[in-house]
Amino acid sequence: xxxxxxxxxxxxxxxxxxxxxxxxxxxxxERISSQELSELMKVTASQIRxxxxxxxxxxxxxxxxxxxxxYREIGKILGLDHTHNFVIIGAGNLGRALxxxxxxxxxxxxxxxxxxxxxxxxxxxxxxxxxxxxEELEQFVRENDIDIAVLTIPKxxxxxxxxxxxxxxxxxxxxxxxVDLNVPEGIQVENVHLSDSLMKLSYNITRYLKESGQxxx
Amino acid sequence: xxxxxxxxxxxxxxxxxxxxxxxxxxxxxERISSQELSELMKVTASQIRxxxxxxxxxxxxxxxxxxxxxYREIGKILGLDHTHNFVIIGAGNLGRALxxxxxxxxxxxxxxxxxxxxxxxxxxxxxxxxxxxxEELEQFVRENDIDIAVLTIPKxxxxxxxxxxxxxxxxxxxxxxxVDLNVPEGIQVENVHLSDSLMKLSYNITRYLKESGQxxx
Numbered sequence: 001x002x003x004x005x006x007x008x009x010x011x012x013x014x015x016x017x018x019x020x021x022x023x024x025x026x027x028x029x030e031r032i033s034s035q036e037l038s039e040l041m042k043v044t045a046s047q048i049r050x051x052x053x054x055x056x057x058x059x060x061x062x063x064x065x066x067x068x069x070x071y072r073e074i075g076k077i078l079g080l081d082h083t084h085n086f087v088i089i090g091a092g093n094l095g096r097a098l099x100x101x102x103x104x105x106x107x108x109x110x111x112x113x114x115x116x117x118x119x120x121x122x123x124x125x126x127x128x129x130x131x132x133x134x135e136e137l138e139q140f141v142r143e144n145d146i147d148i149a150v151l152t153i154p155k156x157x158x159x160x161x162x163x164x165x166x167x168x169x170x171x172x173x174x175x176x177x178x179v180d181l182n183v184p185e186g187i188q189v190e191n192v193h194l195s196d197s198l199m200k201l202s203y204n205i206t207r208y209l210k211e212s213g214q215x216x217x
Numbered sequence: 218x219x220x221x222x223x224x225x226x227x228x229x230x231x232x233x234x235x236x237x238x239x240x241x242x243x244x245x246x247e248r249i250s251s252q253e254l255s256e257l258m259k260v261t262a263s264q265i266r267x268x269x270x271x272x273x274x275x276x277x278x279x280x281x282x283x284x285x286x287x288y289r290e291i292g293k294i295l296g297l298d299h300t301h302n303f304v305i306i307g308a309g310n311l312g313r314a315l316x317x318x319x320x321x322x323x324x325x326x327x328x329x330x331x332x333x334x335x336x337x338x339x340x341x342x343x344x345x346x347x348x349x350x351x352e353e354l355e356q357f358v359r360e361n362d363i364d365i366a367v368l369t370i371p372k373x374x375x376x377x378x379x380x381x382x383x384x385x386x387x388x389x390x391x392x393x394x395x396v397d398l399n400v401p402e403g404i405q406v407e408n409v410h411l412s413d414s415l416m417k418l419s420y421n422i423t424r425y426l427k428e429s430g431q432x433x434x
Contacts, residue, residue, distance in 0.1 A: 011420050015413035019395070042397075078416045079423030093314035100310060103395070103412055109419070147422065172422050174415060178236070178320070180259075186429065188421040190414050195320055196232035198391060199295045201407040202326070203228050205364065205389050206296030208403055 021071035033064035090152035091116035099126040155179035238288040250281035307369035308333035316343040372396035
């Protein structure tokens with residue numbers, strides 16, 4: 001399929017469409033109009049049509065979109081028809097939480113390995129995957145066709161690690177370390193900066209209190 | 218300070234400014250120009266000036282901004298000069314990871330309580346905070362001036378819980394449940410949809426492989 005240059009804002013909305021369409025499909029809904037989808041998702045119908053037009057529009061005809069078809073097509077655009085092998089670096093609570101998400105596997109993300117520098121954790125298992133020492137990381141990544149590294153380690157270690165990961169074939173980094181990573185072109189990074197998200201929440205609380213006159217500062 | 222209506226995009230960038238300024242301050246840097254900040258953060262200097270102009274510009278004069286002042290002012294805008302009490306609902310790995318982040322406390326987010334429906338977890342401690350049964354949640358929220366609820370529970374439970382939380386005085390929800398929540402005006406929600414973030418990463422990997430001709434599909 002020919003695709004135009006698509007903004008990261010549109011791409012950021014695709015997983016949400018995918019999620020709603022998956023739920024509709026599970027509920028047995030066969031067709032849906034952009035108007036109905038708009039009400040369900042609380043975005044305008046024109047936004048939906050614009051977003052979908054980036055990908056050829058998905059052939060809305062007569063009464064709306066075919067849910068199954070749309071779900072599958074968006075899944076393909078998201079690359080969910082491929083599998084991706086990932087390792088988690090950092091076997092703390094966050095690493096374990098991510099290793100335990102079976103939903104990831106359903107989307108084609110296969111949890112292959114887990115690494116930690118704490119010798120006490122080596123040999124422990126998370127959903128059948130053994131925690132290995134950091135010394136084995138590079139070889140493991142090379143030999144097991146790992147394309148995504150999930151970083152749940154402190155920021156200094158993350159920065160040092162990234163070059164080694166890339167040299168050994170990693171294509172993408174899902175970064176939970178509280179730092180922005182410098183990577184060469186072609187390496188994808190998706191940041192989940194939890195503190196940033198919490199501060200945004202704090203801003204919105206504070207702002208609302210001021211606007212509604214509940215703040216006495 | 219008088220503030221204009223500020224877009225969520227600008228607000229979303231504030232925590233990142235705050236993070237970089239905090240690091241500069243820790244390194245002993247006293248002044249920085251928008252050009253230097255631009256190179257460091259890899260955003261344009263004009264973007265920085267535009268963003269800061271939403272808040273009166275922070276008085277850049279002569280050679281750049283005063284780092285300490287800028288850091289403190291952005292912190293105030295983010296509401297970090299207030300403290301916020303939070304509870305975590307769901308004592309699984311993700312809930313524990315969040316409970317253990319001492320950085321949150323430094324920003325004024327105080328971890329007060331943790332709740333789970335699994336009786337086996339009741340009484341366990343995460344950073345000195347006891348896991349309590351769900352039956353105690355509403356009273357606890359009311360009596361301990363809790364303003365943020367962190368939800369790390371399955372989506373059906375999250376939807377059911379939200380009304381109760383709001384009735385008992387919660388102002389904001391930091392939502393890790395894989396569902397969009399319906400809340401009345403004035404209640405702030407910040408979503409961290411981990412699967413969505415992973416799918417965005419998958420899109421960018423797939424897209425890059427296609428563009429660079431490495432995809433054989």
